[in-house]
Amino acid sequence: MTTALSPRLTSATAGRVLRQLRHDHRTVAMLLVLPSALLGLLYLLWADVPTPPGQPGTFDRVGLTMLGVFPFVVMFLVTSIAMLRERTSGTLERLLTTPLSRLDLLLGYGTAFGLAAALQALVTVTVATTAYDLDVAGPLALVVLIAVVDAVLGVALGLLASAFARSEFQAVQFMPVVVLPQFFLCGLLVPRDQLAGWLQAVSDVLPLTYAVEALQEVGASSEATGTMWVDVGVVAGAALLALGLAAATLRRRTS
Amino acid sequence: MDAAVAVSDLVVHRGARRVLHQVSCSVPPGRVTGLLGPSGSGKSTLLRAVVGVQRVHSGTVTVLGRPAGAAELRARVGYVTQSPSVYPDLTVRENARYFAALAGRDAAAADAALTDVGLGAAAGQLVGGLSGGQRGRASLACALVARPELLVLDEPTVGLDPLLRVELWAHFHALAAAGTTLVVSSHVMDEAGRCDQLLLLRDGRLLSDSTPAQLRARTGTDDLEEAFLSPVRAEGVAA
Ligand SMILES: Nc1ncnc2c1ncn2[C@@H]1O[C@H](COP(=O)(O)OP(=O)(O)OP(=O)(O)O)[C@@H](O)[C@H]1O
Numbered sequence A: 001m002t003t004a005l006s007p008r009l010t011s012a013t014a015g016r017v018l019r020q021l022r023h024d025h026r027t028v029a030m031l032l033v034l035p036s037a038l039l040g041l042l043y044l045l046w047a048d049v050p051t052p053p054g055q056p057g058t059f060d061r062v063g064l065t066m067l068g069v070f071p072f073v074v075m076f077l078v079t080s081i082a083m084l085r086e087r088t089s090g091t092l093e094r095l096l097t098t099p100l101s102r103l104d105l106l107l108g109y110g111t112a113f114g115l116a117a118a119l120q121a122l123v124t125v126t127v128a129t130t131a132y133d134l135d136v137a138g139p140l141a142l143v144v145l146i147a148v149v150d151a152v153l154g155v156a157l158g159l160l161a162s163a164f165a166r167s168e169f170q171a172v173q174f175m176p177v178v179v180l181p182q183f184f185l186c187g188l189l190v191p192r193d194q195l196a197g198w199l200q201a202v203s204d205v206l207p208l209t210y211a212v213e214a215l216q217e218v219g220a221s222s223e224a225t226g227t228m229w230v231d232v233g234v235v236a237g238a239a240l241l242a243l244g245l246a247a248a249t250l251r252r253r254t255s
Numbered sequence B: 001m002d003a004a005v006a007v008s009d010l011v012v013h014r015g016a017r018r019v020l021h022q023v024s025c026s027v028p029p030g031r032v033t034g035l036l037g038p039s040g041s042g043k044s045t046l047l048r049a050v051v052g053v054q055r056v057h058s059g060t061v062t063v064l065g066r067p068a069g070a071a072e073l074r075a076r077v078g079y080v081t082q083s084p085s086v087y088p089d090l091t092v093r094e095n096a097r098y099f100a101a102l103a104g105r106d107a108a109a110a111d112a113a114l115t116d117v118g119l120g121a122a123a124g125q126l127v128g129g130l131s132g133g134q135r136g137r138a139s140l141a142c143a144l145v146a147r148p149e150l151l152v153l154d155e156p157t158v159g160l161d162p163l164l165r166v167e168l169w170a171h172f173h174a175l176a177a178a179g180t181t182l183v184v185s186s187h188v189m190d191e192a193g194r195c196d197q198l199l200l201l202r203d204g205r206l207l208s209d210s211t212p213a214q215l216r217a218r219t220g221t222d223d224l225e226e227a228f229l230s231p232v233r234a235e236g237v238a239a
């Protein structure tokens, strides 16, 4: 069971995944436009609601968090379906008979969808800060970085989830299972310090919690904080862990 | 010369059933070996064991001197699955170039492989928009492009017209003449005569391992279709 990494094979795979994406014009359009459109709806939702003086506007708080949630959700879905197709169409079995290692394959997916997420985040952040006046104290580049790390987490969990789905119907239903609890507990709906102790403990082990905290840090301070870097590290570590687990589900020999 | 593939007492279970029963056979290097047998006889299962993706119960499969599935074999063995395994949302050329890249070959090698299977003119089309036979050939090209020492092809000529079939078989023999070992499964008896060596499988058991001429002589008929049916029938009566 060699897991020798080859940057050449990883990038060939990332290129292949991006080419597949490029042939699917509607998916590309939706990837780029949908988060901005949904954010616009949120903007309008609170546009006429007065903000108590001295507090951040609700849209600034929620909108910023959504910049981390969108790429996570979208990339989770897209990847779990893409990987399920590889498994059911026979291409995965074929790839596993080539020199491509399992980690090359998974990192190829992570790279491809990470790049797609970077483009998505650039569009969304630009639209949010210009058209919707989203207020971010820190550098926007950090928002994009966090969005990309979130997307890679979504990709990694999607790759892992695809191992447990036998059909696309099952795969799409993993989305609420994986995403919603993390979203409920990430601190957006109810501040984390107001959660019951055991819920807080659950929240502590869910990676999206750290992604949201990182975004809040960027939103509140003009420079990168230590907390933010720790948060980003935790999300990246969770993504790597999920990738490792996903690699373990790619069995070369099947019965 | 040593056998390119040596299978010894191979037993494979799929689901709750035993689908290969103590199969032993060998594949000579630099030849085209045909694997023939009725549907469900275990051809694909045996080929999967040779490329190392089939979980085996007991027995050994040695490929190019290494245990089947060994990591260093992956650059030396090419496999074409029975149902085409290429990306429908990529063009024929993009598919070939990806599999070329995985094997460390360049774009020119990809184009050459497409020409070899007669898809040069369709290179720019999406695989999803191809006919069944074209899709199968695209899948074949993605294995040819790696120029492996051993090519394992599971029914590569299904759904092809006679002319294309003749051309592909000529290509297989040209590859064999240049030193490649090929194992080709088929349902079609007229293809048996094109093989240098024939393995006949039925119900997971090896019925015969011989040249077409030997098979004809043993069964006393010139017609390979008849020759094939006779051991199958004999086994049927004996069973
Ligand atoms: N995924 C599977 N799970 C359980 N049993 C299987 C599976 N695939 C095949 N089998 C069984 O294994 C046996 C051998 O199948 P195999 O695919 O090797 O046959 P084959 O000779 O290639 O047939 P065909 O010519 O139709 O392709 C069959 O009885 C089949 O029902």
Ligand SMILES: [Mg+2]
Pocket (backbone or CB within 6 Å): B043, B044, B045, B082, B154
């Ligand atoms: Mg078969």
